[in-house]
Amino acid sequence: MGITKQEVHRPGTFKQINKPHKTGRHRSKGSISNDAKGKVGVRVLSKRAAKNLGKNARRLQSSQIRKKKREEVLQQKRNLGGSESAPILVCIISLQADLNIDSILSIITKADDSANIINSPCGTIHLSIPRFKQRFSIVVPPVGNLFATLDIAKIATTILFVASAINQSDSSPRMKILDDWGNEIIMPCVAQGLTTPVVALTNIESLPMKKRQNFKNHVQSEISKWLPEEKISQLDTPTDAFNVLWRVGTQKQRSVSYKNKRAHLLAEEIKFKCNENSTDVGTLMISGYLRNVPLSVNGLIHIPGFGDFQMSQIDSPEDPYPVEKKLRKHNTMDEEPSVRVLECADPKKQESLESENIPDPMDAEQTWPTEEELAQAKTERRKILKRVPKGTSEYQAAWIPDEDAEELSECSDDESEDKMSVDEAMSQVDSEVEVEEDEEEYETITMSEVPDERYDQNIDMTEEKETMEKSKHAKLDAQFPDEVDTPQDMLAKQRFQKYRGLESFRTSSWDPKENLPTDYARIFQFENFDRTRKRIFKESQEIKGAMPGWYITIHVMNVRQDLFITFSALENYPLIVFGLLPNEHKMSVLNLVLKHTNISPQPVKSKEKLIFQCGFRRFTACPIFSQHTNGNKHKYERYFRPKSTVVASIFAPITFPPCPILCYIQKLNKSLELIATGSVLSANPDRIVVKRVVLSGHPYKVNKRSAIVRFMFFHREDINWFKPIELRTKYGRRGHIKEPLGTHGHMKCIFNGQLKSQDTILMNLYKRVFPKWTYEPLLLTELHQNEGMNVE
Known part of the structure; x- marks a missing residue:
C-alpha cells in the first residue's frame, strides 16, 4: 500500500501583501523606548500592577468597589x-x-x-x-x-x-x-x-x-x-x-440638572425693614433651609417676581424644626436665642448688579440724539396726507377712512414687506391728484394724526379677527414660502437694498460682526461659552459660605417696598430664592430651542410678545424664530407652526444650559396658553439669522436653454442691478440673467437645461435680522394687576 503525499498550500500571484508600517514624522515605539532607557512612568506602573493582580485579588477589589458605592447610596438615603x-x-x-x-x-x-x-x-x-x-x-x-x-x-x-x-x-x-x-x-x-x-x-x-x-x-x-x-x-x-x-x-x-447646580431655599419666615435714608426700599430678611450647593454672601440671588439682588450678610439661627423635640433652657430674663453671623459682604469681592454694558458714544464715530431731540420727537405728531373733496375741513377729514392715506415719515425696516416708500407714495398721490383734477374736484390736505389715547378708545379688535388674519398670512406663506411681490411703482434695488445674493447658503461667508445694531453694544459675550460654562459649574461646588442643609437667614439689600406689600397681599404665594452663578445676571443674546406643544393649531408669528419661563426666571420678550440646523447661518422663520421645532433668539440674562424653557402666549382675556417647551441652546450673539425673500418670474418665450422671463422686475435698471445673482426654478433648473430686453422688465435668461412652460423662475435674496430689545421681567406688581394670569 503506497503512501499519498499531502498537498501543501502555495500562495498564488494574487496574494495580498500589506504595506510596511511608516511612522512618518512621528517616532516609532522602538525609538521612544530607547530614549526612555528603561524609565517607566507612575501611570504605567499602576496599570501593570492592576494587570498583574491574581484572580482572587481582582475579585476582592471589585467587591470593595461595589461595597463603597453601596455605602455612598445608603448614606445619601x-x-x-x-x-x-x-x-x-x-x-x-x-x-x-x-x-x-x-x-x-x-x-x-x-x-x-x-x-x-x-x-x-x-x-x-x-x-x-x-x-x-x-x-x-x-x-x-x-x-x-x-x-x-x-x-x-x-x-x-x-x-x-x-x-x-x-x-x-x-x-x-x-x-x-x-x-x-x-x-x-x-x-x-x-x-x-x-x-x-x-x-x-x-x-x-x-x-x-x-x-x-x-x-x-x-x-x-x-x-x-x-x-x-x-x-x-x-x-x-x-x-x-x-x-x-x-x-x-x-x-x-x-435629579434635575439645572436645579442641582444652583443654591435655593424656600422662605419659612420673612421680615422687611425699611432703610433709614429711603422709605421706598429696604432690607428683606428671608429664613429657610439651604439646598443643593453652598451659597456665598458675595454672590447674587434671584427672587421670582422681585428680581436680582445683593446680600449684606448671612446668619445662622437655631434650627426651629428639629427631628426630635429638644428641651430649651430659658434664662430668667427670657432672652432670645443668639444668632450667629456666618458671613458679611465684602464690597471688594461682591458681584455687581450691572447687567448691561455701557457703550461709548464716541466709539466708531456713532452719533447719538440729545435728550432735547428725543423729547421733541415724542411730542411731535405724525402727519397724514389725505385726498378729500374741496372745502373739507380738518375736523371733517378726520371722519373719512384713512385706508389710502400715507404717513409723512420714513418706513422702518421692520414693517411689512410690501409697504412702499414714503417718497414714492407721495409722488403717486400727487400724480393721481393731477390726473383727476379736471374730472373731480378733490384736493390734498395735511392733517394731524389722532392721538393714541383717542384712537385706542374707538378700536374694538376681536381675537377672532386677529386669528383669522394670522391664519390667512401663515397659510399663504406655507403655500408660497418667502415669496414676495416686486413693487411696480419703485425700483427693486431700493426696496431690497439691504438684501444680498449668496452663491451657497451653506458655504458662503458672512461676517458675524458686520452692521450690528446699537443694542449689541449693551450686551456681553463669551470668548468660549462652553469652556466658561464647565469652569463655572466646577467652581460652584467649591464655594465657601453657607452649606446645604443649614437653616440660614439672608439679608437682601435694596428691595422695593411696593413689591413686598404686593407679595404680602397674596395668599399662600411662595417666596423662593435662587443663587445665581457668575455672569447669570448680565444681558446677552439667548438662543432657545422650542418645540410646539400642538395644543393650539394657530401658528405664532415671529416678533410676537410671549411669556418665557427660563429655569428660575420669568419674563416677556418678542423673539425671532430660525431653523434649528447645523452650519454658521440659519434661515429666519416668519411663523412658529405646530409640529415644528425652532430656535428663538431674544435679549435676556445669561443662563447656562441645561435649563428648561416654558413658553406661554397671553390671550385677549388675560388667560395663558402653553405653546412650546424646550431648553436653552446657548448665549451666542454671533448666531446669524438670515431672512430670505424670493422674487418670482414666469417664462414668456422658451427656447432650448434660454427663455424670456417677465414679471420678476419692472424696470431695466433693476435687471442690471440683480444680474450677478443666480436664478433657480421650481423644477430644479439653474441659470443666470444674460441681458434685459426693452424697458418694461423683460429679460433674457440662460439655464442649464430645457425649461418647461409651466415652470416658475425664482431669485433668492438674503439679509440678516436681529432681535429687538423687548426684555421685561415679570414682577409681582404686574401679576397682581393681571389677575387672569392663570391657565384658561
Missing part, C-alpha cells in the same frame, strides 16, 4: 430629611380644581401619633417623625395659580399629585381623573424638570367594592401618559398616609 440635612420638601398638587386639600392635610398629619407638627409663619407644615428619623416640609400651592405652583414644583424634593375618585359637588364617580386644571398643570411640571413624583388617589373607598380595581386601572392608564413608571397609591386613612410618607422618604430620588 440616610441623610435625606435627617438632622444634618434639609427636610424633605413635599409639594402637594391637586389634579382637580374642586379637590378639598384640607382633608388631605388632616389625613397626612394624623399618619403617626408620635409626629411633631409645627406650622411656619409662611404656611409650611413641618412634620417630624422620630420613627423614620426624618422630617418633612409639606407645601400646598394655591389651586388655579399657575406660576405659584410651578415655582414650588421647581424646588420640591417630591411632588405628590393627588386626585379624587368622586366629584365633590354631586358625589358621583369621576369619568376622567384630570380636569382642565389637571391637564394644564401636569404638562409644564413635567416639561420644566420633574423631581421624584408620587401619585395618590383619595375617596376611593366611596366607590363600590367591585369597581375600585377597575377605576384604579383606568387612573393608571391615564396617568401613564405623563408618568409611565409611577404606581397609584391610596390616600384615605392615616395608615395610607403613613405608607405614602414611608415611600416618599425611601424611594430613589431623581
Whole structure:
C-alpha cells in the first residue's frame, strides 16, 4: 500500500501583501523606548500592577468597589430629611380644581401619633417623625395659580399629585381623573424638570367594592401618559398616609440638572425693614433651609417676581424644626436665642448688579440724539396726507377712512414687506391728484394724526379677527414660502437694498460682526461659552459660605417696598430664592430651542410678545424664530407652526444650559396658553439669522436653454442691478440673467437645461435680522394687576 503525499498550500500571484508600517514624522515605539532607557512612568506602573493582580485579588477589589458605592447610596438615603440635612420638601398638587386639600392635610398629619407638627409663619407644615428619623416640609400651592405652583414644583424634593375618585359637588364617580386644571398643570411640571413624583388617589373607598380595581386601572392608564413608571397609591386613612410618607422618604430620588447646580431655599419666615435714608426700599430678611450647593454672601440671588439682588450678610439661627423635640433652657430674663453671623459682604469681592454694558458714544464715530431731540420727537405728531373733496375741513377729514392715506415719515425696516416708500407714495398721490383734477374736484390736505389715547378708545379688535388674519398670512406663506411681490411703482434695488445674493447658503461667508445694531453694544459675550460654562459649574461646588442643609437667614439689600406689600397681599404665594452663578445676571443674546406643544393649531408669528419661563426666571420678550440646523447661518422663520421645532433668539440674562424653557402666549382675556417647551441652546450673539425673500418670474418665450422671463422686475435698471445673482426654478433648473430686453422688465435668461412652460423662475435674496430689545421681567406688581394670569 503506497503512501499519498499531502498537498501543501502555495500562495498564488494574487496574494495580498500589506504595506510596511511608516511612522512618518512621528517616532516609532522602538525609538521612544530607547530614549526612555528603561524609565517607566507612575501611570504605567499602576496599570501593570492592576494587570498583574491574581484572580482572587481582582475579585476582592471589585467587591470593595461595589461595597463603597453601596455605602455612598445608603448614606445619601440616610441623610435625606435627617438632622444634618434639609427636610424633605413635599409639594402637594391637586389634579382637580374642586379637590378639598384640607382633608388631605388632616389625613397626612394624623399618619403617626408620635409626629411633631409645627406650622411656619409662611404656611409650611413641618412634620417630624422620630420613627423614620426624618422630617418633612409639606407645601400646598394655591389651586388655579399657575406660576405659584410651578415655582414650588421647581424646588420640591417630591411632588405628590393627588386626585379624587368622586366629584365633590354631586358625589358621583369621576369619568376622567384630570380636569382642565389637571391637564394644564401636569404638562409644564413635567416639561420644566420633574423631581421624584408620587401619585395618590383619595375617596376611593366611596366607590363600590367591585369597581375600585377597575377605576384604579383606568387612573393608571391615564396617568401613564405623563408618568409611565409611577404606581397609584391610596390616600384615605392615616395608615395610607403613613405608607405614602414611608415611600416618599425611601424611594430613589431623581435629579434635575439645572436645579442641582444652583443654591435655593424656600422662605419659612420673612421680615422687611425699611432703610433709614429711603422709605421706598429696604432690607428683606428671608429664613429657610439651604439646598443643593453652598451659597456665598458675595454672590447674587434671584427672587421670582422681585428680581436680582445683593446680600449684606448671612446668619445662622437655631434650627426651629428639629427631628426630635429638644428641651430649651430659658434664662430668667427670657432672652432670645443668639444668632450667629456666618458671613458679611465684602464690597471688594461682591458681584455687581450691572447687567448691561455701557457703550461709548464716541466709539466708531456713532452719533447719538440729545435728550432735547428725543423729547421733541415724542411730542411731535405724525402727519397724514389725505385726498378729500374741496372745502373739507380738518375736523371733517378726520371722519373719512384713512385706508389710502400715507404717513409723512420714513418706513422702518421692520414693517411689512410690501409697504412702499414714503417718497414714492407721495409722488403717486400727487400724480393721481393731477390726473383727476379736471374730472373731480378733490384736493390734498395735511392733517394731524389722532392721538393714541383717542384712537385706542374707538378700536374694538376681536381675537377672532386677529386669528383669522394670522391664519390667512401663515397659510399663504406655507403655500408660497418667502415669496414676495416686486413693487411696480419703485425700483427693486431700493426696496431690497439691504438684501444680498449668496452663491451657497451653506458655504458662503458672512461676517458675524458686520452692521450690528446699537443694542449689541449693551450686551456681553463669551470668548468660549462652553469652556466658561464647565469652569463655572466646577467652581460652584467649591464655594465657601453657607452649606446645604443649614437653616440660614439672608439679608437682601435694596428691595422695593411696593413689591413686598404686593407679595404680602397674596395668599399662600411662595417666596423662593435662587443663587445665581457668575455672569447669570448680565444681558446677552439667548438662543432657545422650542418645540410646539400642538395644543393650539394657530401658528405664532415671529416678533410676537410671549411669556418665557427660563429655569428660575420669568419674563416677556418678542423673539425671532430660525431653523434649528447645523452650519454658521440659519434661515429666519416668519411663523412658529405646530409640529415644528425652532430656535428663538431674544435679549435676556445669561443662563447656562441645561435649563428648561416654558413658553406661554397671553390671550385677549388675560388667560395663558402653553405653546412650546424646550431648553436653552446657548448665549451666542454671533448666531446669524438670515431672512430670505424670493422674487418670482414666469417664462414668456422658451427656447432650448434660454427663455424670456417677465414679471420678476419692472424696470431695466433693476435687471442690471440683480444680474450677478443666480436664478433657480421650481423644477430644479439653474441659470443666470444674460441681458434685459426693452424697458418694461423683460429679460433674457440662460439655464442649464430645457425649461418647461409651466415652470416658475425664482431669485433668492438674503439679509440678516436681529432681535429687538423687548426684555421685561415679570414682577409681582404686574401679576397682581393681571389677575387672569392663570391657565384658561
